[in-house]
Amino acid sequence: MMTIGEFSRRAGLSVKALRLYEASGLLPPADVDTASSYRLYSAGQLDRAxxxxLLRRLGMPIAVIGEVLNLPDAEAVQRLGRAGRPHHHPPGARAAYRLRRGHPG
Structure with a gap:
């Protein structure tokens, strides 16, 4: 188990972002120490992080990320293909492939 600070460094996300993702239900800690209230994360959560x-960098709203992560891979890829932003091209097959494999870049 890792503290939020260690997980933040390993995931490349700020502590503030992790707290936001916890509050939104996207990435709750694996455990919370009752004595210290420290949030503890597992190495297995790094893939989800x-x-x-990746989806945030593609401009996807947090509310939509939860929906996409709960879809089967094929449906998630279709959803990504429809997630174009004004004046931007929709995310391509490369981004969808990275998402399925859990690689942010």
Missing amino acids: ARIS
Whole structure:
């Protein structure tokens, strides 16, 4: 188990972002120490953190990220293909592939 600070460094996300993702239900800590209230994360959560980070960089709203992460891979890829932003091209197959594999970049 890792503290929020250690997980933040390993995931490449700020502590503030992790707290936001916890509050939104996207990435709750694996455990919370009752004595200290420290948030503890597991190494197994790094993959989900990378996927969230990738989708945020693609401009996806937090509310939509939760929906996409809960879809089967094929549906998630279709959803990404429809997630174009004004004046931007929709995320391509490369980004969808990275999402499925859990690679942020």
